[in-house]
Amino acid sequence: MKTPTTKTNGLRHELFDAEVLSAAGEAEPAPNARTTNWFRAVRTGFHAQPFTTAEVARIAASYRVDGRRLLGVYDDDAPAPSLDPSIPVATFAEFNKTLNTGAGRMLESHLITVVTVRPSHRRRGILRRMMTDSLDRARAAGLPMAALTATEGTIYGRFGFGPATTLDTVRVDVKGGLPVVAKPEGTVIAVDPSALVELAPSLFEAFHAAHRGSIGRQHAYTLRATGRLGPEEAKDDPALRAAVYLDADGVPRGFLTYAFAGWEKSPLTMDVRDLVATTAAARRELWRYLGAHDLIERVVYGAAAPDDPLPWSLDDPRRVAVTETEDLLWLRILDVPAALGAREYIADGSLRLRITDPQGYTTGSYKLVVDGRVGCVETEPDDSQPADLELDIALLSSLYLGGTGVRTLAEAGRLRAASDEAVDRAARLLDLPGAPYAINGF
Structure with a gap:
């Protein structure tokens, strides 16, 4: 992709693709300097430790699968001893995925993510310029909808975004098992996470087609499901476990990834990383499976639907406690x-x-x-x-x-x-x- 570059208020705006290069004699491909510096700015903006070169390469490769376009804003004239001016003072990214608008209808939409502005460069119109340019590009491409997820609730309303979906975090008491009222159907099998490389995306596509509000998944979700990305670090996740639900005919209808929270946590807890069910029975049986782990007293899941039927699936609905409700998807027509x-x-x-x-x-x-x-x-x-x-x-x-x-x-x-x-x-x-x-x- 040709790199469009513009300059506003003395700051250079550069739109580019993540680049990962295979160097002679190197076992792993390496990102170029511009991509590495962009990720360094992103990690700083979200108060996280810098990625290693290998982690940048892994994430950057997944970005290319999604067709993400990265925007960096650079202050080439920053006075010494400022950070290296090749590290952007602001970041932004965009890519396209489908939105299920109901009855299985899919609307190609413009997704916006990883928005950061360095504290030293706030109140200089950088965010407004990045956002306006991005929305202009979406309209020029004929996309009728933009979407984002917001870390703060007061930023994006001024750009026309409104919260459109919510998720609940649920804490489920599984001490002694999880007493699901309905009779068991099908079977749940434990699998190595690597077995989900094709199954996870195909099951998600079935889920996506069936749920109004669902947004298409980026490639990173496949990497997470298979243990190639951890929840915080872009490297293998050895703690990850996985299970697949098979219906009475042996057809996969859902999958689950999860991890033990550690012996130091009380009560002993299992954290659900991902749960994708394409039938009601699949969802019930994956929860029954989670409740069948020895020693575990609590399961925590951060992506429950606001009208999740789980409490009604149990003989004691009080086993399910909603601990937090958050907006997730923000839309902008x-x-x-x-x-x-x-x-x-x-x-x-x-x-x-x-x-x-x-x-x-x-x-x-x-x-x-x-x-x-x-x-x-x-x-x-x-x-x-x-x-x-x-x-x-x-x-x-x-x-x-x-x-x-x-x-x-x-x-x-x-x-x-x-x-x-x-x-x-x-x-x-x-x-x-x-x-x-x-x-x-x-």
């Missing part, structure tokens, strides 16, 4: 007609929307018409027709997957409605049953 036209609906009707957008991409009036549960959006040429709802693009993005209800936002005073009837009509059109479920960070 870039093209209202294309995004709403790709969405699931469960009722017919029409709705006039007036949208404000801090970047101006989607500001305007629209008419949504749902017929046969298929949405069609017309852009209104003027604002002469009264709107049923007036809201900003971040709120429409939060409503998009049905994880937030129209009435909730109306009662919170976040949107303006022409009437109570308009709120009811909007709720019938935009609300969806069940919670959207995304399990991938990125």
